[in-house]
Amino acid sequence: MKKQAIIFDHDGTLVDSIDAVVFCTNLVMKEAGYAEATPAEIKRGMAYPTLARFSYHTGNRDSDSLNKMSRLFYEAMNRKAVEMVKLYPGMKEALDRLARDGYSLGLLTNNQGIFTRRVAAYLKYSYDMEVILGEDNVPAPKPDPQGVLQACAGLGARPEDCWYIGDGVPDYEVARNAGLKSGLVTWGAHPKEELLSLHGDQYFDHAHELADFFCGKQER
Structure with a gap:
């Protein structure tokens, strides 16, 4: 066969990877001036690609801001999260x-x-x-x-x-x-x-x- x-x-x-995604998502959102999301909210957001996920969490529709948050998220993931x-x-x-x-x-x-x-x-x-x-x-x-x-x-x-x-x-x-x-x-x-x-x-x-x-x- x-x-x-x-x-x-x-x-x-x-x-x-939920612990890593929660940690790095909230790190980026806090730096951008947004309130942290709960683990449950972040888990639901994981259905979306990264840029759309930050739009989902923040309500932001500005592509430059979302691209920056996505870039900072992956920098944080690569720097802090592999072992998580x-x-x-x-x-x-x-x-x-x-x-x-x-x-x-x-x-x-x-x-x-x-x-x-x-x-x-x-x-x-x-x-x-x-x-x-x-x-x-x-x-x-x-x-x-x-x-x-x-x-x-x-x-x-x-x-x-x-x-x-x-x-x-x-x-x-x-x-x-x-x-x-x-x-x-x-x-x-x-x-x-x-x-x-x-x-x-x-x-x-x-x-x-x-x-x-x-x-x-x-x-x-």
């Missing part, structure tokens, strides 16, 4: 199983590519990934299909032979928009009930379920 390629979202799917990010339980083992079983693995995120690659190297899963793309590496962020199609091309796979795995509405939408099958994980930033309403192709409650689905059930 032909192996499919699997492309992953990053934050809320592979890694728990953690893989979800069982995820490293799941990625290793998928790679050993012959799947081509990629990563497409609305986070910054430079930061994401640093995290992947720090958490030692970068060697499982053949392609790592951030919002600064693609023409437009999710749910625009161009980035995920770029990832498919980088993996040498047709969209119809690929899955996109994520934890939110933009992840489901980018899979649908690009003709990939969608897998949704329930441990990320979005409520399970919201995800179930999307009618994705497959749902996963734990990383080992994801590996079992693609590689076959493993005795535990």
Whole structure:
């Protein structure tokens, strides 16, 4: 049977980055003169690309101000936050199983590519990934299909032979928009009930379920 390629979202799917995002978002907002957002508000905002996320939190529509906040956010993330990010339980083992079983693995995120690659190297899963793309590496962020199609091309796979795995509405939408099958994980930033309403192709409650689905059930 032909192996499919699997492309992953990053934050809320592979890694728990909420503490890092909360810290750096509030650092930037405070410096810009805005009130800090609560962790719950920031978690909801993670559905948006970075520039739109700062607009969501501040109500600001000025592109120069938002671009500056986005730039300062990524500077803070790269300077202070790499070691704050953690893989979800069982995820490293799941990625290793998928790679050993012959799947081509990629990563497409609305986070910054430079930061994401640093995290992947720090958490030692970068060697499982053949392609790592951030919002600064693609023409437009999710749910625009161009980035995920770029990832498919980088993996040498047709969209119809690929899955996109994520934890939110933009992840489901980018899979649908690009003709990939969608897998949704329930441990990320979005409520399970919201995800179930999307009618994705497959749902996963734990990383080992994801590996079992693609590689076959493993005795535990």
